[in-house]
Amino acid sequence: MNAPTPAFSGLRSTKFGSKLTWAIWFLLVVHAVVVLAGFVAPYSFETQEREHPYAPPTRLHFVDCSGKFHFRPFVYVTKASENDLNEYQQDCSQPAGIEFFAQGDRYTILGMFTSTRHLFGVQSPASLFLMGTDGFGRDQFSRLLYGGQVSLFAGFVAAAFSALAGLLLGGIAGMYGGRVDDMAMRFAEIFITIPWFYLLIAVRAFLPLQISPLTAFLLVVSVIGIVGWSRPARLVRGVILSARERNFVLAARGFGASNAYLLKKHLMPLTFRVLLTQMAVLIPQFILAEVILSFLGLGIGEPFPSWGNMLAQAQQYHVLVSYWWMLLPGLAPVPVFLAYHSLAETLQERIKSYI
């Protein structure tokens, strides 16, 4: 057995450190790109190019048809071929260079900044579809970025919501103990007992189906939060139960501190580390939950993109077989999940080494 010896603990913590920074940086960049979707994406999420349904990813060129090399990457204008609408042909006479800070659709970032400049784009009649288009000729890459706003932040907000609910209920259960504790934990157990997707879908079932996108977002977030509060609650309760008997808490109590004061000032701060780790575990789960709800048509609806409702189009057999790029929204969460998983793992190991 090559068991880890204490001598390596210093080494190990730097390894944790680098892994942690890597994951955090990656997530920050992804979230920033998604928030700035309007700027980064060459098109808006609802721009339809009806002449380009199911267009494959546009090919970037450096060498033109006559074999000449160009430093600026460029694309050719494509047109659906006349005998087969699924086939697109490049028109060698119409090159269009990629422009940076190009003019395009109007967009608003965070409801504050409005602009028409995009990070990159091409002048029409050429078009730039980095990940192809869907059946309406909407740019998949742009929609993927906008969809990330929905999917990533739904997961994040829902996780924050259930962590908060868990903190409150778990805190109260751990602090007051006895019957309150029993009740709260039995209640939590009910939520854990039901298979997770079933509960998620059932809770969604009892809520209205036809709603506006913003309501849908809030609804999905609260449904996921409601379904997921029990695990953080249990963890918080455990921490508080053990911390309640520690000397500084007993001393504070001896000075006449009330339960509520103790909970707020001394006990809840102790749960911070556990909750943060739990968030890292929950967020990818909840992102997936949003993707699944929208995939099944129970979440965010058209025309607003979410990774789930984008992927739903791939359920049609002909789309699935012929247009591989329609599966990309299903791959989009993978790097994000990997980063969150590695974050959660390192945080968990850190907690273990603290105890």
Add this chain to the structure above:
Amino acid sequence: MIRYLARRAAHGLLMLFGVSILLFLLFQAAPGDFLSDARVNSQISAETLAQLRVQYGLDQPLPVRYWQWLKSSAKGEFGYSFAYNTPASTLLWPRARNTLLLSVPALLISWLIAVPLGVFAAGWKGRWADRLFSSGTSALLALPDVLIALLALLIALKTGIFPVGGMTSINAQDQGTWAWLRDLGWHMVLPVGAIVIGSLAIILRHVRASIIELMDSSYMRAAEGHGLPRFKLLFGYALPAAANPLISLFGLSVALLLSVSLLIEVVMSWPGIGPLLLEAIMARDLFVVIGAVMLSTVFLVAGNLLGDVLLYAFDPRIRRQA
């Protein structure tokens, strides 16, 4: 033995009660019901609607409705489907059977793969095999189940070897039992495979973790110090000692599997509980929704109970407590 199991069963039953009460409370909070769509329909008069409401018992207060549902559940009917005009059970039972047809083999296969692999990875912790294994499970964990289901469907469509969705071929019933069974098995391959892939990673990781935890204990070190071969150490000593956490995990893995199975059923159009649940939601057929969720919970409780029985059989410590 009996007392221990009775206690576990009572706990399971209590859980089911809790779940059903929770579902009814949600039901109560739901805006609109099956008849709200009919209200817009000018063909149906207000009197007819009121009559239907009485007939379906929707005018009753919540406790009365719950009591009536309990009575009908005791008869094995699980309430009434508004959309199909039958007791919910006639819809639920065949679907439940189909879901089990997928999840039981998937459960067995996942565990048959996960246990030996997980033990090996734990035994060779930190070596290249273990690292390969860890990155494999990380990748699998990060793959959304929806994508796995779609990829399975894509395989069926592209290769043409496997049937695309559904449970049996149209004329399978006429060709005798044997051919029918073979056809059914052929249809099961992809969905079961997809469920296994979707749930394997988590089970594997837990198996590995619980064995690793054991390997640090003093008696395992002693056994190692006596020069026992690694293989015997792992499978002869560590695995039986890890029975307790593993069997508890077995119960939990049922929940995981059912969740994954729901998605796979929907995408691969397998007539299980999953598609029924979705249909019922779209039609606001709430008793069927409740029935489907209750059934999934019953499976889960049954899985946990099975885990308890196994635990009782394998872990003498439990027997002494009971």
